[in-house]
Amino acid sequence: MDPVVHLSNAVAVLGQFPVLAGVNLTVNRGEIVLLQGPNGAGKTSLLRLCAGLLPLARGEAVLLGCDLRTQREAVRSRVGLLGHANGLYADLTVGENVRFWGATVGASKPEVQAALQRMGLAQRLTDVAVSRLSAGQKRRTALACLIARRAELWLLDEPHAGLDAAARDELDATLRDAAAAGATIIVASHELERAGALATRVVEVVGGQIRTPYGEVA
């Protein structure tokens, strides 16, 4: 077992309000973990904590072997967060976006090309402006950026939202391939049927805590 995420009694606070109230979670390399739970349960906050965007108020968080409290930048450079937005520049082409994000970690041209290839963007879409892409193509471009950035831990917030059936199938295949290639993926989704079929493990988030299948706090 190679734990990529290890949270122990992790507490995060937004203003005065505790959004995560003592989370215990371990995710191993190559796993695809689905976070499920009602709106406001803390799924997005958990993803943002793992991405180093939400400060850890109490507890322990070790990601990719780095302590989130003291090595936040090291964690960030190895984690990819894909939220409701794609983080793309609409006026640039697909290739330019992937090259840009790859260049932030010093990715070589072959690495960028491989990322485009893996997402099926290398043939017709490389020179197309992002503003002209469909929602599914934008999602694929954003995932290509994560690959080019060499992200080892993918944090995806509602990745299926706004995609048609074909694009969802493509996305699922991509995520399975990425996990098989060694990426660890945590997905927050309301679409239990689809995301549940994709996941190797389902975790329930309620009231800022992880619940076991028996309804107890983990």
Place this chain on the structure above:
Amino acid sequence: MFRVARLIAAKDLRVELRSRVVTNQVLPFAAIVMVMFAFALNSDAVVSRVAPGLVWLATLFSLLILVQRSFAIENADGATDALRAAGVDPSGIFLGKAMALAVQLAVLELVLLVSAVVLYSTELRVGGIVLLLVTFVAATVGLALVGTLYGGLAGGVRGRETLLPLLLLPVVAPVLIGATRATESALGTGGATVADGWPWVGLLAVFVALFSVGGTLAFGPLIEE
């Protein structure tokens, strides 16, 4: 830091080349402001006397648009969050965005200076060329640095469009004053000599030093909030 800065600057300039916002919107806006000043003052003597100030005022108004545009491209699809989440060096982001802004401002100022010569009958003196060039470089860099810093500050808050001018204009007052006086000296407006202009360039240099250090240090915490 400088590798990231070059990367961000190249990206911002490429976005502007594609969208042509500077050429299609900001340059015409600045030209219209210059023409409106000429109409409002309605006197060749007065316009000629105040031309340096008008050039820098038009630059400041245009700066507001450029800064808002610079951060709008980051916020449109969550790229600011993505940059933070990717651990991209915030000092590099600051310097890169300032570099791109400085290039756009330089193009704009060149057009404004030519407009002033044509519209306001301003005369360029050979003796003042060096002072004029140094003034334009120092003021451009100063405006780009402070614009980027305050653009980052206002970028993450609600009502950023109205907040930015409120925050930015008082802070750039020293640049407006220093650049105007130095430009007057370079052009010989109102009997000013070239020697009168250099102390104002010194003020601009202090401003640049202050905001390059302060901005590089403060930009990270600013975009984290």
